[in-house]
Amino acid sequence: MNHKVTMRDIADRLNISSVTVSKALGDKDGVSDSLKEKIKQVAEEMGYRYNTAAKSMKDGLSYNIGVMIPERFTGTNHSFYFRIYKYIAKILEQGGYYGIMTTLGEHEESMLTLPRLYYEQKIDGLIILGQIGKPYIEAMQEMQLPKIFLDFYDEHVEMDAVVTDNFYGAYELTNLLIRGGHRDIAYVGTLHSTSSIQDRFLGYYKSLLEHRIPLQQQWILNDRDEDGVYIDIQLPDPMPSAFVCNCDQVAHNLINKLQDLGYHVPQDYSVTGFDNDIYATLTRPPLTTVEVDIERMAKLAVQSILKKVSNPYYTFGRALVPGRVIERESAIALTNDADHQA
Amino acid sequence: MNHKVTMRDIADRLNISSVTVSKALGDKDGVSDSLKEKIKQVAEEMGYRYNTAAKSMKDGLSYNIGVMIPERFTGTNHSFYFRIYKYIAKILEQGGYYGIMTTLGEHEESMLTLPRLYYEQKIDGLIILGQIGKPYIEAMQEMQLPKIFLDFYDEHVEMDAVVTDNFYGAYELTNLLIRGGHRDIAYVGTLHSTSSIQDRFLGYYKSLLEHRIPLQQQWILNDRDEDGVYIDIQLPDPMPSAFVCNCDQVAHNLINKLQDLGYHVPQDYSVTGFDNDIYATLTRPPLTTVEVDIERMAKLAVQSILKKVSNPYYTFGRALVPGRVIERESAIALTNDADHQA
DNA sequence: CTGAAAGCGCTTACAG
DNA sequence: CTGAAAGCGCTTACAG
Numbered sequence: 001m002n003h004k005v006t007m008r009d010i011a012d013r014l015n016i017s018s019v020t021v022s023k024a025l026g027d028k029d030g031v032s033d034s035l036k037e038k039i040k041q042v043a044e045e046m047g048y049r050y051n052t053a054a055k056s057m058k059d060g061l062s063y064n065i066g067v068m069i070p071e072r073f074t075g076t077n078h079s080f081y082f083r084i085y086k087y088i089a090k091i092l093e094q095g096g097y098y099g100i101m102t103t104l105g106e107h108e109e110s111m112l113t114l115p116r117l118y119y120e121q122k123i124d125g126l127i128i129l130g131q132i133g134k135p136y137i138e139a140m141q142e143m144q145l146p147k148i149f150l151d152f153y154d155e156h157v158e159m160d161a162v163v164t165d166n167f168y169g170a171y172e173l174t175n176l177l178i179r180g181g182h183r184d185i186a187y188v189g190t191l192h193s194t195s196s197i198q199d200r201f202l203g204y205y206k207s208l209l210e211h212r213i214p215l216q217q218q219w220i221l222n223d224r225d226e227d228g229v230y231i232d233i234q235l236p237d238p239m240p241s242a243f244v245c246n247c248d249q250v251a252h253n254l255i256n257k258l259q260d261l262g263y264h265v266p267q268d269y270s271v272t273g274f275d276n277d278i279y280a281t282l283t284r285p286p287l288t289t290v291e292v293d294i295e296r297m298a299k300l301a302v303q304s305i306l307k308k309v310s311n312p313y314y315t316f317g318r319a320l321v322p323g324r325v326i327e328r329e330s331a332i333a334l335t336n337d338a339d340h341q342a
Numbered sequence: 343m344n345h346k347v348t349m350r351d352i353a354d355r356l357n358i359s360s361v362t363v364s365k366a367l368g369d370k371d372g373v374s375d376s377l378k379e380k381i382k383q384v385a386e387e388m389g390y391r392y393n394t395a396a397k398s399m400k401d402g403l404s405y406n407i408g409v410m411i412p413e414r415f416t417g418t419n420h421s422f423y424f425r426i427y428k429y430i431a432k433i434l435e436q437g438g439y440y441g442i443m444t445t446l447g448e449h450e451e452s453m454l455t456l457p458r459l460y461y462e463q464k465i466d467g468l469i470i471l472g473q474i475g476k477p478y479i480e481a482m483q484e485m486q487l488p489k490i491f492l493d494f495y496d497e498h499v500e501m502d503a504v505v506t507d508n509f510y511g512a513y514e515l516t517n518l519l520i521r522g523g524h525r526d527i528a529y530v531g532t533l534h535s536t537s538s539i540q541d542r543f544l545g546y547y548k549s550l551l552e553h554r555i556p557l558q559q560q561w562i563l564n565d566r567d568e569d570g571v572y573i574d575i576q577l578p579d580p581m582p583s584a585f586v587c588n589c590d591q592v593a594h595n596l597i598n599k600l601q602d603l604g605y606h607v608p609q610d611y612s613v614t615g616f617d618n619d620i621y622a623t624l625t626r627p628p629l630t631t632v633e634v635d636i637e638r639m640a641k642l643a644v645q646s647i648l649k650k651v652s653n654p655y656y657t658f659g660r661a662l663v664p665g666r667v668i669e670r671e672s673a674i675a676l677t678n679d680a681d682h683q684a
Numbered sequence: 685c686t687g688a689a690a691g692c693g694c695t696t697a698c699a700g
Numbered sequence: 701c702t703g704a705a706a707g708c709g710c711t712t713a714c715a716g
Contacts, residue, residue, distance in 0.1 A: 117440070
């Protein structure tokens, strides 16, 4: 491996100063074009590679952004996390930054342990990807570091957040069902679990309100426990004609359960999902759902955090990324002759 | 943000030198216990955070390991990549390192563009996670950097690799089918696509050989094209009684296809997968498959790359991580009365 | 257009 | 046990 080539080595070879080499390689003014060319050429020849650590020390920036993913919620949705992290990493790289992912274990979350990344000044900003508990959110406030929430938010703390427009997506989905003649529509999701579940519920509720359909408490079905672990969904009695599920995976679980009981989807019951993730196309029938624009969320999150890095006073509140309803086969219009009371 | 607290600030506050602070905080010898305690306390009070960049410059190490994932293959298997990357990141962190993921786009792969991470000395080592093309593998040889392959290998280059014991896993799975009375067994996977597909095929073949069952060329079925994109699987005529698929997703696709044609799995045909990923439990019936020990692969990969960082001459060749056969419902013993010729 | 000096925050080797 | 000096590789501000 020999000794690594530095600007000084290039300078020595050309009998010039390292300052000039620095200027040339950084395409700064103050070097004649001919010398600049020569320097770049020699740098190439000698296999010079820029030393980021030196730059980092100079300007006190690591050029890394942390992405913290709470372990509690990754259990279910690997594909979403992988895809969005991939975009985040790629977009950061285009901006001269790199992403460092860290998972927040349940133990660290409950002990309010801040990430090592922070204590080692490894990062200039932090994207928190996925819902974390309030105590931890509060503990994080002491971190002297720009940070944003991605894919969730918390009203009790003034933190910038980038989220899908969950409210509007669920509203549109419910409207679609109502246009299809459904009036008995259940919502599947534990309301206090995450901001997404809550906002999707409210979109569903808004649609009911607009169509003057009363909200039935017994048609709000829990899908997970306090820890976000899926539970067996208790079917209500009487049954609705359609189920608006808070995510594709839950729609998948529900459809499996209905099918196991001998029902047919969508003939007996219409079911909708949310996210358009792997479950949307895997489920049979494939799900009518809302596609989350993962790439745009990643891009907005990266742009926002980088803006906050260069200006710590920059805030934007809550940025909504619109989704898109995708109609597949798990939901159909209600036919007049069918009677859906169990 | 004020000015960031440095060791010098702590030293000034206590009227000592920064050397002593460095020793105390690094738990080195040469500071009295009482002073050491005092220094740590003041550091805490002042909100001191260690500056990794300075250390990096000092010893020429970034304390980052790159993880390169070729984009060409991530399309299919997000869950695997997410899980293994999560483990890699976690285990690196335990070793005082951080992971930086970078995807290798198809364009970069064909243009033989080396990752920016390398040119910026951002990493001390590189884990290449997922099959890449030979030309790129060769281009990578010029990188002065410890690197290992994870989840694949290439015979033509002497590179260390950590892989599942694909050969043995497929061998055991095929043995299981043969013990169940199957003798007409097809293999599903495009042989020249990846080392995993090839090795799993060879395990299948070894099992046939041991049981003196001739290999039938028409029972080796392609599942993807040159670019790794899944193709429609052409069913052979005559049909076998069982299919050994090179991965769970392909088993999933095959089962769907068989079911669409009106066949029943496993009553009409037994089908096995490989990986025990999300498809294994999603598919109906759930798949008999081989569980890949992702955590152990990640751990071994991290240990190996860190060993190579501290000693560039360390090599270990090809490390095999054993898998584990999991019997579910997609494969059953052949009953005597059934006749499986189409 | 070119370069000597200083400094970013730490650590190592050495002197007291 | 404590600290002054030097250096890691770059860049910025200033002088020539």
